[in-house]
Amino acid sequence: MRKGILSLLAVGVIATGGLTACGDDSSSDPGSGDAGKKPKIGVILPDSKSSARWETADRKYLEAAFKAANVDYDIQNAQNDKSAFQTIAEQMITGGVNVLMIVNLDSGTGKAVLDKAKAAGVATIDYDRLTLGGSASYYVSFDNVAVGKLQGEGLVKCLTDAKASKPIIAELNGSQTDNNATLFKQGYDGVLKAKYDASEYVKGPDQWVPEWDNTQAGTIFEQMLTSTPNIAGVLAANDGLGNAAINVLKKQGRNGKVPVTGQDATVQGLQNILNGDQCMTVYKAVKQEADAAAKLAIGLAKGEKGATSQKVTDPEGKRDVDAVLLTPKAIFKDNVKDVVDDGYVTVAELCTGDFAAKCAAAGIK
16 A cells, blocks of 8 residues: 555445345346355454454454354454465365455455455455455445544544644554555544644654554654654554553653544543543444444345445545445543443443543443
8 A cells, every 4th residue: 555545435325324135146246145055154354453343343243143144154363464364265265155254454465365255256345444456346344534534523622622732743544554544544634634734733743553563653653752752642543553652651741641542442442531641532333334244244145135325436446346334433531431332342341440430430330
């Protein structure tokens, strides 16, 4: 992925997205499964380090949906290993899956896997991340430009509340090989550019974090502070990167004084918000995403034709992909409770030790 921004545009008219699966065994749809095969769905998750969500949320919700539908499934995690990713895919294809759902590690690896599946007559779904130049028939995700826009607007709100004057903004972007990271950046840069152009904010260091690695993010942010000591706001692309920045700020006693954003509404991110160290996060109701993808995959595995209400444009493949795009939500200290009420995290997970009192103060019981 290049540093230049590749836009992914939702061209559907229904904001929340939706899908149906209608019986049509004779469909010539390239994404349709083989009705003559026993339904079996393969899912490849990317890793367990870039975000806790893949193992704590996505796997759980996908498994529940597949079990409820009584279909065979195989969910594996490539643990950020491109060779393992391809090996898992090959094993799933030869093992008889008739639908393959992937969260790519990068578009090159994802494309190779999707093309192999397509050649074997296996229906394909890009889950959460679009594979640029790929051949997936469907894409299920959140509106990722909207996610970035919420982050940018969130940082502006927090800086306004802090009465910051011409703050220097640092950006810790996600992995440059993840198209979602490019889309998030497109969203928040759109918000921040207006502030830079109006000379209300000052653009500071702006770097990508390889493979969303939190350790590298800490090192990068330390270097940012060395070169630009007066950073007054941090646009961190997810909670892990945000926590890395917060840990560096703690060493200088500046945590809670420099607003930091995040994404994914992880337990750690929500605790940082309750603690006053993190300004906001973006909650993506993963259950909605997993349920939508599972419904589509189950229908395809049974030989039905998938129908979606939206499309996204793959700028490298120069094609439109049928899509389901869900709506993200900004989370600040005053609505952390919404994430708990939704069942995404539990009180037991969030309100441990010193956080019990902070949860109670936020109305979380």
